[in-house]
Each structure stands twice: as structure tokens, then as C-alpha cells.
Amino acid sequence: MAIYKEFVVEDDVIENQSSLVTAGIWSGDTGSLTTFFTASSQVASVSGKYYIDVYNKVTSSTDAEVQFSIAYGDANGFGAPTIAQDDFSTLPTKAVYTQYKNILDPESGSYFRIYNGTTAAGMDMTSFYAININRARYKERLDPGNISLDLKGAVRNITLIDDSGDSDGTTGFGGRVFNIVSGSLNIGTSAAATINSYTASNGEGWGLFYPDLGIILLNPAALSASCDVSLQPATSSVAATYHLTRGSNFGGTAMFNAISGGMDFQARRAEKVSSTYYFIRANSKQFNYSNNPSYVTASAGTEGVTLFSTYSNTPAKSYVTSVGLYDNNNVLMAVAKLSKPIEKSFEKEVAIRVKLDF
Numbered sequence: 001m002a003i004y005k006e007f008v009v010e011d012d013v014i015e016n017q018s019s020l021v022t023a024g025i026w027s028g029d030t031g032s033l034t035t036f037f038t039a040s041s042q043v044a045s046v047s048g049k050y051y052i053d054v055y056n057k058v059t060s061s062t063d064a065e066v067q068f069s070i071a072y073g074d075a076n077g078f079g080a081p082t083i084a085q086d087d088f089s090t091l092p093t094k095a096v097y098t099q100y101k102n103i104l105d106p107e108s109g110s111y112f113r114i115y116n117g118t119t120a121a122g123m124d125m126t127s128f129y130a131i132n133i134n135r136a137r138y139k140e141r142l143d144p145g146n147i148s149l150d151l152k153g154a155v156r157n158i159t160l161i162d163d164s165g166d167s168d169g170t171t172g173f174g175g176r177v178f179n180i181v182s183g184s185l186n187i188g189t190s191a192a193a194t195i196n197s198y199t200a201s202n203g204e205g206w207g208l209f210y211p212d213l214g215i216i217l218l219n220p221a222a223l224s225a226s227c228d229v230s231l232q233p234a235t236s237s238v239a240a241t242y243h244l245t246r247g248s249n250f251g252g253t254a255m256f257n258a259i260s261g262g263m264d265f266q267a268r269r270a271e272k273v274s275s276t277y278y279f280i281r282a283n284s285k286q287f288n289y290s291n292n293p294s295y296v297t298a299s300a301g302t303e304g305v306t307l308f309s310t311y312s313n314t315p316a317k318s319y320v321t322s323v324g325l326y327d328n329n330n331v332l333m334a335v336a337k338l339s340k341p342i343e344k345s346f347e348k349e350v351a352i353r354v355k356l357d358f
Contacts (some may be wrong), residue, residue, distance in 0.1 A: 004326065005286065007278065014277040023145070025137040025269045027056045027065050031075065031146070033267075034300050036260035037064070049080065049092040051132070052256060065136050068265075072234075072244040073097030074127040075111055079234030086239060093127075093234070093243060095314065100130060100217070104174035114219060115198055115205030117180055120170075125219050127233040128184055129255045133214035133267065142211040142268035144169070144178055145193065148185045151260030153228030159184055160218075162209040163191045164252025175212030175357070179205060182226075185266065191356050200226035211270075223258075230254040272356050280323050280352040287344055290318045317345035323352055 001148035007013050024031030039059040040053055051071040057064040077094035105112060108121075111161040116122030131149075133142065144164035151158050152343040163169075169178040183195040200222035207218040219274055222234035229255050245253055259265060261314055325334040336354040344350050 002260050004330065005280075005282075010279070012279045014279075017275045017277065019273055019275065020270060021273050022143050022268050022270050025133065025142070025267045026067055027063070031266055031268050033067055033265045034263050036067075036256065036257060036265075043245055046222040048245055049090070050096055050244070051130075052253075053246065054259070056254065067137065068134055069130075069132045070244075070259075071096050071100075071132065072127070072128040072255075073100055073130060074234055074243075074349050075101075076126065078127070078237055081235060081241065082237045085237060096130070097127070100128070100215070104213065104215065104217075105172055107173055112208065112217060114208060117199045117203045117205075120179070120334075125205075125207070125217070127206065127220050128217040129220060129231070131216040131218070135214065138214040138267075140268040141175075141269065142214050143268040144176070144209070144211045146185070146266065146268040147209065147211075148187075148264070149259065150264040150265040151223070151227050151258040152261030152263075153226075153231070153258055155225075155227055155229070158182055158227050159262075160206055161185055161193055161195075162211075163195060163198070164209075164211075166195055174210045174215075176210070178209045178211070180207040180216065180218065182206065187266075202226070218255075228254065228258060231258060251353070254303075275358070276356045278325065278354040278356070280354060282320075282344060282350045282352075284346050284349050287320065287350075288316045288318055288346055317343060320344050320350060320352070323354055325354065325356075329338070 023029045026033045033056060035056065037055040037058050039055065042048055042053050051069040053066045053069050055064045056067050072093055072285070073096035074093040075097045077091045078090055079093040081089040082091070083089055099113065111124040111126055112128065113121035114123060129206055141153045144162055147162050149160045151160065159182065160180050161183045164178045167178060169176050171177070179198065181195050182197040183193055185193050200219075202221060202225035204222045204225070205224050207216065209216050220231055224230070224232035251271045321338055321341050323336040323338075324332050327333055334356060336352075338352070342350055
């Protein structure tokens with residue numbers, strides 16, 4: 001009884017079949033995050049001067065996982081002590097701004113450029129709040145057109161989305177770039193996303209969205225004008241004071257409060273999956289006997305006898321439970337498990353399709 005059957009590549013193997021798969025990015029593959037928590041130990045640590053990790057559950061829970069981080073960057077270094085004010089200062093806000101600029105847009109001057117009400121990339125954004133999605137969550141990239149962030153503020157509550165439904169965006173060093181705008185996704189209806197405003201009440205754009213790197217940059221001046229004054233940009237450096245964790249009414253803590261108060265951060269990931277299909281065909285005369293060693297009892301010099309009379313009856317039959325894919329050296333490379341055993345006999349032929357995703 002043959003154990004292996006060679007594939008006829010032209011007939012049995014279909015390669016490089018691509019499909020786009022989307023899913024929610026938060027824990028449990030959910031598309032909406034409604035509860036937000038921070039870890040006091042992380043906020044108070046050295047890293048807390050650079051970013052704040054946001055969890056889906058209270059950090060004492062075993063199910064708590066980092067979902068995204070909040071950072072504050074300033075091109076002038078405002079929002080953190082200077083070297084003159086603190087010998088141990090590492091100028092974190094300037095470091096954050098420079099890091100994101102080098103990663104996302106190192107080729108277009110010293111500052112990020114945002115919409116100014118009339119022209120795309122029409123004005124400098126010298127400071128930002130960065131929302132950086134945890135890398136393991138978005139995998140290949142975020143899905144444009146499926147980002148929605150609710151912010152709660154003293155001025156008014158706002159919902160921010162990207163403008164990918166109304167724009168092809170631009171492509172730069174950090175991949176595709178879209179504008180952050182005020183609007184709604186209209187999920188659950190047949191209506192396309194609604195864009196309410198490309199700018200805040202001060203005429204400045206809301207920010208930028210980099211789906212290929214999982215990063216949202218929000219303009220503090222726009223947020224403070226139309227949502228909450230506590231989201232204002234830092235305008236100076238103060239000894240022993242860090243804008244990111246300054247308190248409940250300033251900086252990154254205020255950004256966290258606005259997000260947690262909004263109680264809805266929707267996002268999905270998109271992943272291009274390449275598949276190869278293998279068609280396993282067992283004709284009537286093939287694989288009618290089990291290859292399991294327990295199928296027969298054998299001793300030296302004997303051929304062995306089937307242990308179960310059911311399998312020694314005529315016609316012989318077996319039950320297919322799995323399919324092994326081997327290389328040219330008969331090394332097992334992959335195993336496909338069937339949902340239930342399939343009976344195989346001289347009276348039956350079996351065709352099984354195995355799909356491998358990459």
C-alpha cells in the first residue's frame with residue numbers, strides 16, 4: 001500500500017491566490033474599544049516621560065493587554081524641562097517629535113505639515129499627540145476608512161475619522177497618509193462616512209493618519225480649540241514638569257481622559273493573505289488501508305494480521321482523519337486535520353482541498 005502520492009503541480013497545486021482580510025484590532029479581535037486603563041507604575045517610570053501605555057482592562061487583571069500608547073512631541077522641546085532647568089533632563093518631547101519625524105516624514109523640512117483650511121499640508125504642526133497602535137495588533141496595516149475616535153471635552157465632544165473615503169491620500173516615506181477629520185463612519189447603515197469638518201474652529205487641521213505604520217498624529221491646537229482647552233500645546237518648559245503627565249487637566253493625561261471619556265475607539269486591521277491550494281485526490285484503489293502502526297499486529301518474519309475484523313472484511317476500508325504534506329525528501333512540512341473522519345474504500349473516491357495561508 002503506497003504511503004505517498006506525488007502532486008501533479010499543473011493539476012493539483014494552485015499558488016499565489018491573494019485575498020484581503022480585515023478584523024478588529026483590539027484584544028479578542030474586537031473592532032471597538034470602550035474601556036481604557038493605565039498603569040501607574042509605567043506612568044511614573046522613566047518611560048512615562050515619553051509615552052503612556054493604554055490597556056483594555058485594569059492592569060491587575062491577567063487579561064490586561066496594551067492596546068495603544070499616547071505620546072507628546074514638540075519640535076521646540078516645550079513640555080519638558082530643559083538641561084538648564086534639570087541636569088538629568090533628556091528633552092523627551094523634542095526626542096519624540098524628532099523620532100516620529102524621522103520615521104514618518106524625514107524628507108519635507110523640519111515640521112509635519114497639515115491642512116490649513118485651503119491647502120493640504122499648508123501649515124506647520126510643531127507639536128502633536130501621537131496615538132501609536134500596538135504593533136502586534138494591527139499586523140500588516142490599519143484599515144483606512146474604519147478608524148473612529150470619540151473624544152469627550154469641556155467645549156464639546158467630537159468624533160474623529162480619516163478622509164480615505166473622500167481622498168486617495170498621499171504616499172510618503174511612512175507609507176500612505178490621510179487627513180484626520182471630524183465626522184462619523186455611519187456603521188450599520190448603507191451610507192458612506194460623513195465628513196463634518198476638515199478643520200477645527202481655529203481653522204487648523206485635526207492631524208494625520210499613517211495606516212501602514214499604525215500611527216495617528218493629532219494637532220493639540222485644533223483639539224484645544226474645538227474639544228477641550230486642556231489639550232492645548234505646551235508653550236514653554238518648566239522645571240520638574242512634563243506635559244505628558246502633568247495632571248488631570250494637561251498633556252497626555254488629558255488626552256487619555258478625553259479618549260476614555262469618549263468611550264469608543266474603533267479600528268480594524270487589513271492584511272493581504274497569499275494562499276496556496278493543494279487538491280488531494282484518492283481514487284478508488286488508493287489509501288484503502290490504514291498506515292497507522294496499530295492497524296496490524298506483526299512479529300519478526302510475519303506480515304502481520306489486522307487487529308480489527310471490520311478492516312479485514314472485503315472490501316477493505318479506512319477512515320481519513322488528516323493529510324500530511326511532505327517535501328521531496330519525505331520530510332513532513334504541514335498537517336491538515338479534517339473536521340470529521342471520511343470513509344475511504346474501493347467503492348469510493350475522495351477529494352480534499354488543503355489551503356495554506358502565508
